[in-house]
Amino acid sequence: MRSSFLFTSESVSEGHPDKVSDQISDAVVDLFLSKDPEARVACETLTTTNRVVLAGEIRCKGVFENDAWADGALAEIEAVVRKTVKEIGYEQDGFHWETFSFENHLHGQSAHIAQGVDASGNKDEGAGDQGIMFGYASDETPDLMPATLDFSHKILAQMAADRKSGKVSFLEPDAKSQVTLRYENEKPVEATALVVSTQHAPGYFFHNGEGDEAKYGELRDYVMGVFHSVLPDGFITDKTEIHVNPTGRFEIGGPDGDAGLTGRKIIVDTYGGASPHGGGAFSGKDPTKVDRSAAYVTRYLAKNIVAAGLARRCTIQLSYAIGVAHPLSVYVDLHGTAKEGVTEDAVEAAIPSLINLTPRGIREHLGLNKPIYRKSAAYGHFGRAAEGDFFPWEKTDLVDKLNAALS
Known part of the structure; x- marks a missing residue:
């Protein structure tokens, strides 16, 4: 590694x-x-x-x-x-x-x-589709998420909050961010590149000598302030490559500038490329669909494993067949970061004793049959424990049970 x-x-x-x-x-x-x-x-x-x-x-x-x-x-x-x-x-x-x-x-x-x-007679409710789902956690941020994605989300969430509050008047809803970090000894230590492209009010651009340099400077200074408020002290240096609206004018945006479809931002929704992805999107699906519920429970399990101190990083995979209740496989990878004496085989054996991994078992354990999903559909489905009951898969209430099972 x-x-x-x-x-x-x-x-x-x-x-x-x-x-x-x-x-x-x-x-x-x-x-x-x-x-x-x-x-x-x-x-x-x-x-x-x-x-x-x-x-x-x-x-x-x-x-x-x-x-x-x-x-x-x-x-x-x-x-x-x-x-x-x-x-x-x-x-x-x-x-x-x-x-x-x-x-x-x-x-x-x-x-x-x-x-x-559907459940019927002696038949338990089956998975709503076949597929593979992955969950991931890392100790590099307090919410146990990849730092690159965590910062990317928080930059845009801050910009949206400032736009809606009226703190800034020149931002429009469409925007993208990108964060590149340098890691030393597996820990993020420095931002080498930061990118924001944001839709803006008329005139707030300057590119190749065209546009209003003063207005663009106001927008750029604002974005730089967001960068500094989100990233830890010392991460932004004189060497950090900064790009704010590098193509120039971005006045036409959103669905008017580019058509949108459900389910096309699955890496943004999950772990920013730090973990494998099974390929299924979350949004638009009720929690009987394992694309959604099993991806949530794998995050829940991986986060609890890292929170319990059993490993610094954890990836979990589940697989299902349509109409079949129990998963076909459980896979754990601790990426060589496991606590002494903890093995992947032992974690794999312990997981089914801690939580029922049928679709109904997952929904009941995490309380997923509630109208909680619209809030998850922007700024990531994971790493948002501070937002309470809307994200029950971010709880770390399995820590004691995991430590007992693996002691």
């Missing part, structure tokens, strides 16, 4: 077109779960210039039954979608929460999927 290296992660803001789509899809999931905790939802969202389109499959008591929508359901879905876009902050000519064209193509879930997944 390398101890000294450069590593980079990126994030995108809540106003990025793909993230707008993710938040809409998860707002729809929350709506249905608020009506029926056992709702089945697979909602995909397309956003483009002044248009939002929903498509997918649902089953929800009191909302969609017997191939028919309940009275008022369609209007309620549209209201939730518009409210989500309004809260993100889009009131632009090319994408406005109040005026965009809206299409809803959600329909009933396939009976053939339901018969294989």
Whole structure:
């Protein structure tokens, strides 16, 4: 394992077109779960210039039954979608929460999927799909996340908070960040490159001698202040390469500048490239789908293992088959950082005794059948313990049990 290296992660803001789509899809999931905790939802969202389109499959008591929508359901879905876009902050000519064209193509879930997944008789509820899911934790930040991704998220979250509070008037919702850190002895010690590209009010650019240098200077100074507020003291040096809106003008953004789709930012959503990814997206899916719930439980387990001091880094993989309740495999990698006497084999053997890894067991243990998902759809699904019950997979309540099982 390398101890000294450069590593980079990126994030995108809540106003990025793909993230707008993710938040809409998860707002729809929350709506249905608020009506029926056992709702089945697979909602995909397309956003483009002044248009939002929903498509997918649902089953929800009191909302969609017997191939028919309940009275008022369609209007309620549209209201939730518009409210989500309004809260993100889009009131632009090319994408406005109040005026965009809206299409809803959600329909009933396939009976053939339901018969294989639902519990019946002596059959336990099965996984909603096949697939592999990964969870990861590292001791390089207090929330046990990769520092490159943690800082990338926090830069954009701070910019969004300042935009919404009115602290700055020149920011618009769409933005990206990227952080490159130098690691020594496996620990981040210095930022070698920082990048922010942010949508801005007219005139706040300067590139190749064109634009308003004073206005651009105001924007750049503000972003530099965010960098210094987020990164630890001493990380930004005279050697740090800084890029703020390196292409110049960025006035047209969001869904007006680039179409957005649910599920296209899976590395931003997880570990910024520091861990493998199974390939499945989270947003738009109810928690019976193991793409979502099993990815959450692997993060929960990996975080508890690191929090317990059993290893400094941990990756966990689970695999499932559609309609089958129990995972087909459990894999643990402690990356050569395990506490003396702790082995991957022992951790793999202990995990099933600590938590039921069936889809229903995961949902019940973590309390996932709640409308908690829209908030997860921007600035990462992991590493946000401070935000309370919205992220139950960030709890470290297995520490004592893990230490007892592996002592």
